[in-house]
Each structure stands twice: as C-alpha cells, then as structure tokens.
Amino acid sequence: MGILTWIIDRLSNGQPIETSVDPSEFFNLAAELYIRDMAFQSAVNLIANSVSKCEFKTYLNSKEVKLQEYYLFNIEPNRNQNSSEFLQKMVHKLYENNEALIIEVSGQMLVADSFSKETYALYDYQFKNVTVDGFNFNRTFMMEDVLYLKLNNKDIRRLINGMYETYGKMVAYAQDKFQKSKGNKGTLEISGVAQGKANFQETFQKMMNERFTTFFKADNAVLPLFDGYKYNELDQRVSEGSRDIKAMVDDIYDFTARAFCIPQVLLRGEVANNQDVVNSFLTFCIDPLCDKIQEEINRKRSGYKGFVxxxxxxxxxxxxxxxxxxxxxxxxxxLISSGAFCINDIRNLVGDEPIAEDWAYKHFITKNYSTVEEFLKEAGGGTNE
Structure with missing residues (x-):
C-alpha cells in the first residue's frame, strides 16, 4: 500500500472516495497529521501507562483490605479487560474527548466509547446512547450511577490543535525546502548557431526530455551535448532543511508537554537521570489526575456515609x-530505625510481599532517638521545676 493510498484510507475511514486534489497536498497534510498525532498520543500513552501502574488501595473501617472492590480496580474490572487495559482506555478517552464515562452493568465496569449527555443545574446529568464495543445500551444512566470524569473546562486537544495547525504547515514547508535543495540546478548555454538550425526545436526537446532527465536521475552518468550547447552546474549549498524539520518537531513535542504538564525531556524520550524530572511529572500531571479519579470513585461508590x-x-x-x-x-x-514505618510497610513500598510474622509489623527505634528530658537525665542534668 502506497503512502498516499494509506492517507486517503485513514481520512475516509476505509470508505472509497473520489478526489481531484493534487497529491502533493496530501503529503503536506501527512506531515502535519503524523507529527500532531504522534506528539499527542505519546503524551497520552505516557500518562495512561503511569496511571495503570498505580495501586487502588481499598479501605474498610479505616483499615486496608483486599476484597471485591480491590479486585475490581486492580485485577479485573470486566470480563474482557484487565485493570491496565481498562485504565489505559479510560485515560485515552479522557484526553481525546475531554471527558470519560464509566458505567457499571452486572458488576462489570465498562468505559463508554461514545455517549450523549443532558446537563441540569440542580439535578443529575443524564447519559443516553451509551455504546461499548459497538453495543448500544438502550437505557438512560443517571449521574449518581456512573463515574464521570471531565478533564478541563476547555478541551485541551482543541487548544493544542490550534498550535499544531501553524507548526504543521511550517514542517511541510521545511520538507519542501529540503526536497528542493536535493535537486540539481544549472544553466544551459545555447549558441546562436545552434538556435539557427532547422531542427533546433526537435533537438532541444529531445535533449531536455531524454538526456537531461536520464542524467539527473542517475547516480553516476555522463551528459553528451551537441555542438553549440554548454551546461553549467550551479553550486549547491547544503540545506539546513532536515535540521529545521527536527527542530520544529521538537518544538511541537515541547508545546504538547507543557499543555499536559509533562517535563519536556520526558516526552521527547531523552534519558535524563534526574529525579526532579520524574517528581515533577508525578506532582503536576499524575497526582492531580489520580486525585480526580479517586474523588469520583469515593463520592459515587462510598458516598458521605461510607466516607465517615x-x-x-x-x-x-x-x-x-x-x-x-x-x-x-x-x-x-x-525509615525503620526512626520508628516511622514497620518492616512490612517498607516491603509494600518497594513492591515485595509482606512477611506473615508479628515482628514484621512492629515498629523499631534506635537508642539514638530520645526526648530532651531523657537526654538531660542521662547526662546527669535535669530540668528546672
């Protein structure tokens, strides 16, 4: 399949279309679409993969438990998806559509592919025409019965698409500039004697259409010329087009990273052994998103009565x-010697299984830690009454 055929197929959703558009316009469009979608999807994939690694801890009577609710969010939300696939789909829908709807049917959590929404100021929103994997649920879902996530008041994808429009055209221009710089350019001197010959027009056309075409296409070639013709090749400066394209692609990634609150080096895939980069990503991108998801789960599935x-x-x-x-x-x-955490707390923190022994749940503290009063007493001093 050629690149032009592939682009037309993607733009038409696989349906045959007729077009009289210049194919070169499709290649300019391809440059814009590729870079735009690649930057956006890279950011969303990074966030989705990060969220899917999180553990949904469940608490009952303020004690951590691993029962049905834990299994639902961490292992199997529905028959056809594991928790990672479920969360990745949810995050993709959230960033692509600026909203995501999760419904529960027969104990299964499902992320809606599409839906329509009716909003009310003082009453529950209503969700209709909900579809999942091509199946349309012929019913109305009320806000209190679903998990509904909205990313921003303004659609982030619509905002950054405005920036993409300008940069996509600039990249297409840089591509065109680079392609032109790779061509051969020169001048052809034709003497008056040659122009005066009776078969001049025929000879000239044959030279341009056959000899010069073959000469320019070949990697190594010799160009024979008739008497009265002289070809002079123009000096070609190495184009900066390829570097311009890379710089503009990096700019698109940088702008996208800012819109998603992702450190730029992280989105570009640069290996940066910098703890601050990861901490910034977690603090300004992942933590706020997880707070939003967590709050929606708690207010819908536990409510105030469960929360208290x-x-x-x-x-x-x-x-x-x-x-x-x-x-x-x-x-x-x-952490252990200060008494702040027990051994099993640390094992959970680093991803290891807890030890089923009572001593693993005890808190230890070194003798170096003591109160001021105890220190003065041991030193032979005391406090003034």
Missing part, C-alpha cells in the same frame, strides 16, 4: 517509580 465510616479508595502513585533497593538502602534504614 472509613470506607474509601486511595490511589497510590508510588509504584510508578522504579526503586533500586541498593540506592535507597540508607533511606530504608532511617
């Missing part, structure tokens, strides 16, 4: 970062 009794879901984003045990050994020692 200690029944809620908490999304733990610590699992997103890879932990090298050797690099954090000193920090682990401090």
């Amino acid at each position: 009794k200690g029944t809620f879901v908490k999304i733990d984003t610590k699992a997103i970062k890879h932990i090298d045990l050797l690099s954090v050994a000193t920090s682990i020692d401090k």
